[in-house]
Amino acid sequence: MGCDRAAVGLGKPNSAGVEQSGVSAGSTRVLRKILSTARRRGILGLFAAVMGKLSRRGISHCELYFRTLNGKRGLEIGGPSAAFKEGGILPVYPIVAHLDGCNFSSTTVWEGQIEAGLTYEYHKGSGKGFQLICEAGRLDRIESESYDFVLASHVLEHIANPIKAMSEWLRVLKSDGTLVLVLPHKEATFDHRRPVTTMAHLLEDFEKNTDETDLSHLPEILELHDLSLDPEVPDQSSFRNRCLKNYENRCLHHHVFDTDLGVAIFNHFNLQILSVDPVLPINIFIMGKKVPSLQALDNCRFLDEHAEWRLRSPFMSDRR
Secondary structure (H helix, E strand, O other): OOOOOHHHOOOOOOOOOOOOOOHHHHHHHHHHHHHHHHHHHHHHHHHHHHHHHHOHHHOOOHHHHHHHHOOOEEEEEOOOOHHHOOOOOOOOHHHOOEEEEEEOOOEEOOOEEOOOEEEEOOOOOOOOEEEEEOOOOOOOOOOOOOEEEEEEEOOHHHOOOHHHHHHHHHHOEEEEEEEEEEEEEHHHOOOOOOOOOOHHHHHHHHHOOOOOOOOOOHHHHHHHOOHHHOOOOOOHHHHHHHHHOHHHHOOOOOOOEOHHHHHHHHHHOOEEEEEEEEEOOOEEEEEEEEOOOOOOOOOHHHHOOOOHHHHHOOOHHHOO
16 A cells, blocks of 8 residues: 555545455456556566565655645756656655646646646646646746746656756755655666766766757667566667667666666755655655755765665665
C-alpha cells in the first residue's frame, strides 16, 4: 500500500469500494493482470512491477512529506505523476491547496494533447491548476518566489541541462519552500549498464549552456541501453529513430542517477535535505528546503557513508 494519510491526521483517503465477487473471480483477474504484464514487459518488467507493489511502504518518512506539503500551493514539472496520485507511492495531490503544471510541449508522449490555461487536472477532488507550456529550464512567465513547493517526478533525467533547470525551479520557490524530486535509480532501469553521471559533468553542461537539442550522450545510450527493460521500443532501429527525434519527444535519458548523485545535487544548491528515500522498483525520493543564503546547512547525516538511507536502500550500489 502507499503512505496512509489518515495515519498522520490528514484525513482518510477516498475509497471507491471493492466488489465482493468471490475468491475465484478475484484470482482470475489477478492472474490475467500478471500474464498481461509479463507479455508487455517481459519477466524483468513483471518482477519490477511486483516489487513496486510490495514496496509501497518503502517511504519511511511519508508523514514528513504530508505535513510539509499539506495546504500549500505548488508547481509540478512534467506531471501529473502516478507517484503523487491517490493510491500512489506518495499521494500528496489530495492534500495540497493548489497545483499548477509545466510541460515542454502541447503534445507529449505521456499526456497526449494538453492545452495551456486553467486545464491542469491533478486530482478530481480539487480545482484545476494553470497549465504552462514551456521548457523546464525557462520559467520566464513565473515570478521569483511564487510557490511554496515544486514537484518533479522522473523529469530531471530527460533534461539536457539539469543544473540550469533546477536553478529555475528554485528561483520560483519561496524562501523556506520545498522541492520534492523523484529520480530513477540506474540499478533498476534500462540505464543499469551505463555509468552514473558525475557532478562535474552536470556542472560542465551548465557552464556550456547545453540545450535540449544536445545528443552528445547518444553513442553511449545506443551501446548500453537495455532494450529488454524498455517496452516502448520493439528493436534497436526503432530505439535509434526515437532517440534522434528527442527534441520532439524528450524520451532520452541524458544523465544517469543513483542516490548519491541526487543527494549531491541538493547539497550543491544549498538545500537543507529533509528526507532521502530510495524505493523499489526504481525510485529515489528526495525532499529539501530552500533556506536563506546566510543560514547554515546540516546535510552531514545524508552525505555520510553510514547515512541511514543507505541502510534502508533496496539498491545494492547505495550500500557502501
